[in-house]
Amino acid sequence: MVSKLTSSIRHMSQNPLVRKTLRSRSETVKLLGSGQSGNTYLLASARRNRHHKYSFARKTLRNRFEIIKHLGSGGSGDTYLAIDLDLPGQPHCVVKHLKPKDSNPAVLPIAKSLFDREAEVLYQLGNDHDQIPRLFAHFDEDGDFYLVQEFIDGHALTQEIVPGQRLSENTVFNLLKDILEVLAFVHQNDIIHRDIKPQNLMRRYSDRKIVLIDFGSIKKIGALVPGLTIAVGTPGYMPSEQAKGKPKLCSDIYAVGMIGIQALTGLIPDQLQEDPNTGEVLWRDRAQVSDGLANILDKMVRDRYNQRYQSASEALEALNSDLELPQSSKSVGINQNTDDTYxxxxxxxxxxxxxxxxxxxxxxxxxxxxxxxxxxxxxxxxxxxxxxxxxxxxxxxxxxxxxxxxxxxxxxxxxxxxxxxxxxxxxxxxxxx
Structure with a gap:
């Protein structure tokens, strides 16, 4: 039954009208297909037993990480706030517990592979960039698998990008620039995040920087096992090629573009119209924005991936070029005034x-x-x-x-x-x- 359900989702997601309906969902959807068996499994947010969530309260893992409270659930497990008993001051940390919602035995090895890959990427990237959480530990205990990472003291962008509220062009411009700067580092390491959305972008209180979190859906280019199809992402921020299990670096660009459009229009993705012939997002008449930034966003969310910016660095370069144009005109006037004053x-x-x-x-x-x-x-x-x-x-x-x-x-x-x-x-x- 799960196979039939996910197969139907994959076929329907190619229809622009159905894609619009799928945008109303905010949780991450993972479709895992095996080329050998023909089976497809669904890992998505589901209701867990409330008793299970709180049974971890005050539990200590490895005699070091004491669970304080439950933070949230995803398709592959639960996330908890904890304290590190071994370090001075007992700082906070985040514990992710691998617990797939699908009870099918074939799902666990695939989910475990994704979980291990998340730990590997966090260890690789977190130590080299301060806008990516650092990995503190990765272990199994009593048959369960855990990942401990840095706690980000801040708020998710869902508190800044609120439905019904339009942000100014300057605010959105700076927001896109901040997101693309950290995403460019991820892309330079040949890694596709695959789940960029406001919930996975944190504004750190200490320096107001954007921190990219939740690397549980990442894909490293060239590292995917042949015959295995993995479609991971959040409807509304996931382009068509990603829904087919063939993500590219520019798939992340599509998600960033949708965040920018959402911020400018005050509309969540499922409220945006699409051209029935081309599948392109129709949004310009719902926002007050310059042609320069609007053209950049249009290119970021093109339905065909080869018409988008191919990486975060390319999109960031276009954004900076758009900024330099008005500044150069302004600088002419400034230089003229400087000459007259001199x-x-x-x-x-x-x-x-x-x-x-x-x-x-x-x-x-x-x-x-x-x-x-x-x-x-x-x-x-x-x-x-x-x-x-x-x-x-x-x-x-x-x-x-x-x-x-x-x-x-x-x-x-x-x-x-x-x-x-x-x-x-x-x-x-x-x-x-």
Whole structure:
């Protein structure tokens, strides 16, 4: 019966109208198909016995990790908040317990393989990037399998992207940029996340950075076992090729694009219309957004994967290019204003310099004249030589004053000439006397 159900889901998901209906679900769906047996198994969120969830409370694993409370459930198990008894301060951590919902014996080995792969990727990526949780432990106890990872103190983007509320273009732009930056690191390691959605993106309180969590659905390119088909993802954020079990790096780009559209429109994926002929998402008339960002989002959510950006780095480059265009136009105006301000400052500097030189020259002339007048009064035997020296000095100072007048373009010269004229009259009077 499970085989028939999942087979029907796979065929129906290729229909655009049915895909729209599937978007109303927020849980992760995993369709596991074996090429040898032809069997397909479904791992999806389901109701668990409430007693089982709380039976783990205050349980201690490996005499180190004490369970505090249940955080949530997924298709492959449950997640708990715990404390690490071995470390100073007993910091919080997250414990994932592998417990597939499907009781079919064939499911456990496949789920265990995905669980082990999650641990491997967390160990690989978490130590090299601070926006991916670090792996602390991976073990089995009493026949159950556990994974312990870093606790992220923050909130999920579901608290920021709220149905019915539109975010500004600038906010969405920065959000997309933050998501793509950490996703680019994941893609550079040839890893497809396959379950990017607001619930799996955390805003860390300490630095406001986006942290990508839940690597339980990842696929490492080239590492999939031949003959095994695994369709993993969340309807609404999962493109058609991923629903067929053939995800690509650009499948994650589709999910990020849908998050951006959801944030701009305030509409959850199942509320968005699709073109019945092309399967493209119709959303522009529901948001206030520039053509630049809208074109980028349209390309991110193309129905055909080969028409999308092929990796997070490529999408991030397009986003940064869109940012540089308005900034470059703005910088032209800024540079023009800078040039005008510099020219005005330069002119004011020259003006003040001329005034300063003129005043200094006048002061020197007065001091010299006063000195030589006193010297002439004490040496009456050399009146002619003194007068010649004073006349030459006055002529030289007059020339300097004319130069300062051209620089300052103000009435400094007028005062200098008046002082010089008075000085010459005093000199002539002294000579005649």
């Amino acid at each position: 020219l005005l400052s330069y002119r004011n500097f020259i003006l003040l310099l001329g005034i300063g030189l003129g005043a200094t020259t006048s002061l020197i002339v007065i001091v010299l004249i006063y000195t030589f007048i006193n010297t002439g009064a004490s040496s009456p035997n050399q009146p002619t030589q003194l007068n010649n020296f004073i006349e030459k000095l006055v002529e030289q100072r007059l020339t300097n004053v004319n130069v300062n007048r051209l620089i300052a373009k103000r009435g400094v010269c007028k005062s200098n000439c008046s002082i010089t004229k008075t000085t010459k009259e005093q000199t002539e009077s002294h000579h005649n006397s």
